[in-house]
Amino acid sequence: MAAGRAVRVWRRRMVVLAFVAASGCASLPGPLPDQGAGAPGGLPSRVELSDVPFxxxxxxxxxxxALAMVFGSAGVERTPGQLVQQVYLPLRHGSLQVELLAATRRAGLVPYRLAPRAEALLQEVAAGHPVLVLQNLRFDAFPQWHYAVVVGYDxxxxxxxxxxxxERRLTMPIAVFDRSWAKGGRWAFVARSPEDLPASADEAGYVAAVADxxxxxxxxxARAYGTALRAWPANLLARMALGNAAYRRHEPDLALExxxxxxxxxxxxxxxxxxLAQVLHDTGRHREALQAAEQAVATGGPRQDVxxxxxxxxxxxxxx
Amino acid sequence: MRATASLSRGLIAMLVLAMSAQLPLARAEIVDTDAMAAKTSQVEQERARVRDFLDRANVKERLQALGVDSMVSADRVASLSEEEVHALARKIDGMPAGGNLSSTDIIIIMLIAILIAIAI
Structure with missing residues (x-):
């Protein structure tokens, strides 16, 4: 009798668990596909990046x-020992998120923060980009912060x-992973070489990451601005940044272009x-310089005094 | 030690303010990329530059207090963006520091997660 009730209670709990697990996936793109059905948004239903070093x-x-792993996948060989000096805080027994981004810059890679959505995460993994994530593996009041690298999904x-x-290969149920990830604000980034645009990159966000x-x-x-302009040829900030860099290097003709x-x-x-007025002036094109400067003043804006x-x-x- | 640090910070602040007061408000020059990104006036920009300078000095000290070597801390601060430095200067102690974890932790965590799911 007692055993029968225990089994019933256990069954009911399993049903509840299945329900909770399913609702935990609500943040993923739509309901999880059935066996054999295609994944949402044209993404493959199963990806694993086995080449990402461990x-x-x-x-x-x-x-x-975690940094050494994403660097390795972007072609920058570093050992964790080499990166300790750049990101580890001895008295906090850990590393801060912003310092991981900073160390990525020092390696000559673009740190791109993903939108806090599962779609962006899956999109990057599907494009072959491992994603560094922050997880809280305990509770909000008693956190256990941890960095891991997402290298696949099924x-x-x-x-x-x-x-x-x-763990070289740890699999977590999507619902369990998502709960731990959500507690850290679904913070995630990819570290890519300047030629390699993140799959989920949005124009303003990517150009801002390059400016940093x-x-x-x-x-x-400079190479990453080039990448941005290939994707978004009209981006003003990337174009101006390349012009300014040329100007600072004393290459006025390139700046002019x-x-x-x-x-x-x-x-x-x-x-x-x-x-434009300034560099026209520097290169002796006075009439054009004057016209451009007048155009700037006529247009106006927060830097009108300049x-x-x-x-x-x-x-x-x-x-x- | 602490008094010296705050004294030197005070001196730096005064020096920077004095320097920025000396700068002519508008110089004929190109508009820099970071200024374009910030979308602020030149005066606000000068103010932001002073703040950034002080924030960087502050964060460098905080990193050293958390056990980072003084030579290394300068390089680490230099790689941060203006926004990141500002955030660190305001709330470094409240920020998550990802670290410590063993395989037994992972197993316990997965178990807890499942138990919580059952309990809900």
Missing amino acids: HAQDAYQCGPA LVAGEIILRSGG LERVSPEAA HYRQAVRAHPEAADAWNN YRATLTGIRAAAIR
């Missing part, structure tokens, strides 16, 4: 180990495949007119 973590150092079996801690890379690694950033393209695509961009100074400078030079 580094087991020492003691508290899952940050350096929507049919309902599993996420990770390189995590000492520029401070650390200008040469890598970029600024001209910028004003052609964005005649409303006063900054572009201003910089445009006025440019115009004044060019006018003064014409008088002399």
Whole structure:
């Protein structure tokens, strides 16, 4: 009797578990596909990136180990030991998220933060990009923060495949993974070479990530701006950044070319007119310089004082 | 030690403010990429630059207090974006630091997760 009731209770709990597991997947794109059905959004239903290298973590150092794995997949060989110096905080026994992004810049790679959605995660993995994720493996009040690398998924079996801690291949039910990931705000990023656009990249987000890379690694950033312009040929910030970089390197002709393209695509961009005016002036094209400077002032904007100074400078030079 | 640090920070702040006051408000020059990204006026930009400078000094000290070598901390701070430095300066102690984990932890965690799922 008692045994029969225990079995019934257990069965009921299994039903509840199945229900909770299914509802936990609600954040994934639509309901999980049935056996043999195609995955949502044209993604393959099963992907595993077996080539992603594995580094087991020492003691508290899952940050350096996870970074070494995503770097390796982007063609930058680093050992976790080399990265400890860049990201580990001895008295916190761990690594901060922003320092992982910073170390990625130092390796000459673009750290791209994913939108906090499962679709973006799956999209990157399907494109061959391992994703570094932050998980909270305990409770909000008593957190256990952990970095792992998502290297695969199986929507049919309902599993996420990770390189995590000492485990080369850890599979987690999607619902369990998603709960641990959601507690960390679904924070995730990919580290890609400047030529390799993340699969889920959005225009403004990618260009902003490259702008942050520029401070650390200008040469890598220049290549990544090129990547951005191949995907979004009219992007103003990427175009201007390449122009500015050429200007700083004292290559006025190249700068001129970029600024001209910028004003052609964005005649409303006063900054572009201003910089064009300056480089035209520097290269002795005074009449054109004056016209461009007047265009900048006529357009106006938050940096109107700079445009006025440019115009004044060019006018003064014409008088002399 | 602490008094020296805050004294030097005060001096740096004064120096930076004095320097920025000396700068002419508008110079004829190209508009830089970070200025375009920030979409702010030149005055606000100068202010942000001062804040960034102070934040970086602050974060460098905090990293050292958390056990990072002083030579290394400068490089680490230099690789952060302006926004990241600002966030660290405000709340480094409340930020998650991913670390410690063993395989037994993972097993326990998976068990707890399943038990919680059953209990709900």
